[in-house]
Amino acid sequence: MKPNRVCGTALALALVLGASALWGPPGAAAGAGAAPADGDAALYRLALAPGARGEAGLARQRTRPFALLGVSWTDPSAELGGTVEARTRDAATGRWSPWTALEPVEPGLDGPRPGVRGSTEPVWVGPSDGAEVRVRGADALPAGLEVSLVDPGRDPVAPPQDSGPVPARPRTPAAPAVPGPPSTAPRPAVVPRIAWGADESLNDEGPVYLPGGRIKAVFVHHTADARPYDCTQSAAIVRGIHVFHVRTNGWRDLGYNFLVDRCGTVFEGRQGGIDRPVRGAHTYGWNAESAGIAVLGDHTAAGASPAALAAVARVAAYKLGQYGGTLDGTTTLTAGATQTNRFGVSFTAGRAYPFRAVSGHRDGFATECPGDALYAQLDEIRTARPWPWPGVIPVVPTPARTG
Known part of the structure; x- marks a missing residue:
């Protein structure tokens, strides 16, 4: 490689x-x-x-x-x-x-x-x-x-956002019987797969979970970044990535666990449960103990928007908080492959190495991802406070009913 x-x-x-070019008729x-x-x-x-x-x-x-x-x-x-x-x-x-x-x-x-x-x-x-x-x-x-x-086809009608468990869609594997552990951070609003229009007929193998059952780090990526996009196109971009990963690459599902657009909307990626330690295909050599969050767009020269950074922080805080981790924390990961990262640091398969709990793709593999500008913003994510007060999980009251 x-x-x-x-x-x-x-x-x-x-x-x-x-x-x-001279173009023929549509046929x-x-x-x-x-x-x-x-x-x-x-x-x-x-x-x-x-x-x-x-x-x-x-x-x-x-x-x-x-x-x-x-x-x-x-x-x-x-x-x-x-x-x-x-x-x-x-x-x-x-x-x-x-x-x-x-x-x-x-x-x-x-x-x-x-x-x-x-x-x-x-x-x-x-x-x-x-x-x-x-x-x-x-x-x-x-x-x-x-x-x-x-x-990518057309968007489903009125895609809802999710802030709780998602009912199973026909042809979708049944939700896990045992929910994921509670988190020290609130569960963020996420557009579930059924809402962004995932074709679940492509996913007939079912999800795979981390062998240790624990997310120790989150790797930040960028993806599908050739052309600027409007946020009304975000669901279509996610559908396109899903189809490409499955039908072209031959993967079991979309590779990332979560995807975030520049308006701060979070999309559920690989199936298996937003609250579960789902094994994705995002960071070569480190997928067994981590989750992957991809920010849509090119962030080589221009950084991610404040809304996107805040959304990444909310998702990362929630997933790390399920297993005692924090945004500004550190951890150790066991290398699944022998390779080097973007900075020339060598890793040997089977050995443990220190990582920031929120890391960039380039920290684990020799790639420019997530782009120079977004990589420089990772400290903003690590020091973010995605809930009103540190250490306090906000309680959302039940809306009052008229009449």
Whole structure:
């Protein structure tokens, strides 16, 4: 695995589309698979054609509507050894986006699984109807290169926010019989999976919980950061990431435990219970004792909004507080892999290492994630007071009924 990878941003993938293309009628749109019905998300795959040695691409063409994309290949252990670049055509204006580079995802994030593929991070490009991709490697490229285009569909009607247990949706595994432990911090409002429109037919394996049953640290990430977004698009972004992680990567579910948008809305990620120690696929080598919170957007140059930071603090305080941890605390984690982090610190599998209870992805793995600007804001999260008075859990009175 290569150092200096960027979580959710680009390292090597750009979708290139020419502004002078001649577009055929809608029926000529490319892409495998049927159009989504009743607002369901859909994914279309297009194979990349080989070019000169170490090159492959997707010729400029009309596509079915999509808003999130990424590139994948057959062997998850194969490395690109070069760059993947892309740009897309805005469905409303017809303008082409700048080139965007995508970072390959480290293999093994969700453990050994049949059918898992190598891939880049998915990126949000907004409503689009055309794409072109070019891949340039230093040597031979991995086999089976293809681009996945995700149409996230429409939002469910009036998605509610959750501040308590969520009733099971049809096809959703039954809620755990034993709830998670109480926390020293209040449970934050969270948009449950049923409200953001998770397609639970994709998740037929059920959740997996941390082997020790205890969350000792929270890792902060950024994701889907290629294009600025409006908060009305947040649920669609989460649906797109979910579909990409399952149908392209071959993971059991969405990788992050929670996702936060710039308006401070928190979305439930991987299924298994907001109050439970669910094992996610977010920080290679450290998933067995931690939870992952991803902030939507690019935070390499610009920091996360105050609302997003406050939301991350509320979620982290709640999850750490279930197991006696605090936002400004420290802990020890046992490495699940031999590797180095962004700062050159080496880890050996099976050995214990000190970590801040709230850490950035780059603290555990060689990546730029969660971006320089958001990483610099982690101390604001560690010193936050997400409830009115330190050590006091607010009690919300039952609303009075009229009449």
